[in-house]
Amino acid sequence: MHIGIIGLPNSGKTTIFNALTRGEVETADYSTGHMEVHTAVVQVPDARVDKLSAMYQPKKTNYAQVQYKDIAGLAKGLGETGGLAGPLLNEIANNDALLHVVRAFSNPNVLHPEGDVDAARDIELVETELLLNDMQIVSNRLDRLSQRIGKGGKPKEVQALKAEEALLQRLLTALEDEIPLRQLELSPEEEKSIRSFSFLSLKPMLILLNIDDDADENVAEQFTSDRPNVAVAALRGKLEAELAQMEPDEAAEFLIDFGIAEPGLSRVIHLSHQLLQVQSFFTVGEDEVRAWTVPVGAPAVEAAAAIHTDLARGFIRAEVVGYADLIAAGSMAEARKQATLRLEGKEYIVQDGDIVHIRFAL
Ligand SMILES: Nc1nc2c(ncn2[C@@H]2O[C@H](COP(=O)(O)OP(=O)(O)OP(=O)(O)O)[C@@H](O)[C@H]2O)c(=O)[nH]1
Numbered sequence: 001m002h003i004g005i006i007g008l009p010n011s012g013k014t015t016i017f018n019a020l021t022r023g024e025v026e027t028a029d030y031s032t033g034h035m036e037v038h039t040a041v042v043q044v045p046d047a048r049v050d051k052l053s054a055m056y057q058p059k060k061t062n063y064a065q066v067q068y069k070d071i072a073g074l075a076k077g078l079g080e081t082g083g084l085a086g087p088l089l090n091e092i093a094n095n096d097a098l099l100h101v102v103r104a105f106s107n108p109n110v111l112h113p114e115g116d117v118d119a120a121r122d123i124e125l126v127e128t129e130l131l132l133n134d135m136q137i138v139s140n141r142l143d144r145l146s147q148r149i150g151k152g153g154k155p156k157e158v159q160a161l162k163a164e165e166a167l168l169q170r171l172l173t174a175l176e177d178e179i180p181l182r183q184l185e186l187s188p189e190e191e192k193s194i195r196s197f198s199f200l201s202l203k204p205m206l207i208l209l210n211i212d213d214d215a216d217e218n219v220a221e222q223f224t225s226d227r228p229n230v231a232v233a234a235l236r237g238k239l240e241a242e243l244a245q246m247e248p249d250e251a252a253e254f255l256i257d258f259g260i261a262e263p264g265l266s267r268v269i270h271l272s273h274q275l276l277q278v279q280s281f282f283t284v285g286e287d288e289v290r291a292w293t294v295p296v297g298a299p300a301v302e303a304a305a306a307i308h309t310d311l312a313r314g315f316i317r318a319e320v321v322g323y324a325d326l327i328a329a330g331s332m333a334e335a336r337k338q339a340t341l342r343l344e345g346k347e348y349i350v351q352d353g354d355i356v357h358i359r360f361a362l
């Protein structure tokens with residue numbers, strides 16, 4: 001799962017990035033003029049993995065991973081002037097979801113590019129940049145399509161080009177009405193056909209209000225909308241960044257003192273999972289206990305493919321037991337006796353927390 005952190009200058013993107021990545025070593029840190037990108041991969045905290053690992057005492061324990069990219073350089077007017085082109089655009093486009101950091105902290109010493117703090121305005125401002133960027137891509141493609149269609153060709157090809165034109169026209173109409181593409185109802189085929197454009201407003205977005213240390217996280221409710229593929233949450237960026245630097249004992253005390261129910265890191269990950277409609281399944285053994293991420297609704301054969309394409313190709317059966325059932329049984333052998341361990345076929349819909357063992361032959 002790749003998540004790109006975007007937002008206006010000084011909104012606290014890097015602060016939030018540090019909070020989320022807990023001072024993990026940066027795997028990339030480069031600056032090209034006004035663009036700067038930090039990348040970090042973090043393990044998804046999961047108590048179930050901890051428990052399975054305690055049960056199996058494996059050589060390796062691997063949590064699911066999330067990659068965060070802190071992408072600086074998104075300023076007002078970039079989408080319009082085509083400034084989102086090139087490396088910056090690629091950095092934003094190469095993510096499964098966007099984490100939009102919105103300034104909601106007051107600190108007068110930190111300059112706001114728009115002059116004052118207004119979260120609702122900033123949310124729209126950044127959204128507009130994404131829309132304008134997509135509009136430009138769609139218009140360019142439509143121009144080229146109409147030229148291609150004008151030239152004629154085999155009926156089948158022309159038909160395909162016209163179908164694409166109709167779809168892109170629909171997208172353009174939405175964008176002109178300031179409707180982000182993530183709000184459209186697209187069929188899986190339509191989604192597939194536009195995937196290569198990497199539209200920014202199509203990406204699920206988590207809006208993260210960066211609030212003051214003493215502010216109430218419930219402010220997020222004011223902004224919560226029923227817009228599809230958008231979630232809103234509030235995080236005390238500076239506080240959470242400090243928290244992320246602490247030793248576990250100290251951090252636990254800090255959480256209680258500040259009434260933080262769940263550290264930002266896990267909250268943001270959980271929200272991202274919901275937003276992206278993905279879930280975890282596990283593989284266990286003496287060698288390795290490992291969490292894997294698959295879309296909600298994925299069949300067993302897709303879970304197999306997530307592990308290795310060979311497992312999907314040679315898929316015979318999946319041995320499956322629910323997490324709670326395995327813990328209740330205490331071992332795979334006992335789960336088998338209790339018949340909570342089942343044999344499932346390719347079409348079985350994987351459930352969150354399933355422990356899966358793929359039987360395969362090549
Ligand atoms: N009080 C307060 N200050 C914050 C908070 N988050 C960030 N700041 C301050 O705001 C300034 C900018 O924070 P950054 O995290 O660098 O912001 P940014 O969005 O990465 O900025 P650019 O990369 O320049 O676009 C710093 O001085 C931070 O200390 C917060 O939650 N509360």
Ligand SMILES: [Mg+2]
Pocket residue numbers: 013014015070072
């Ligand atoms: Mg920054």
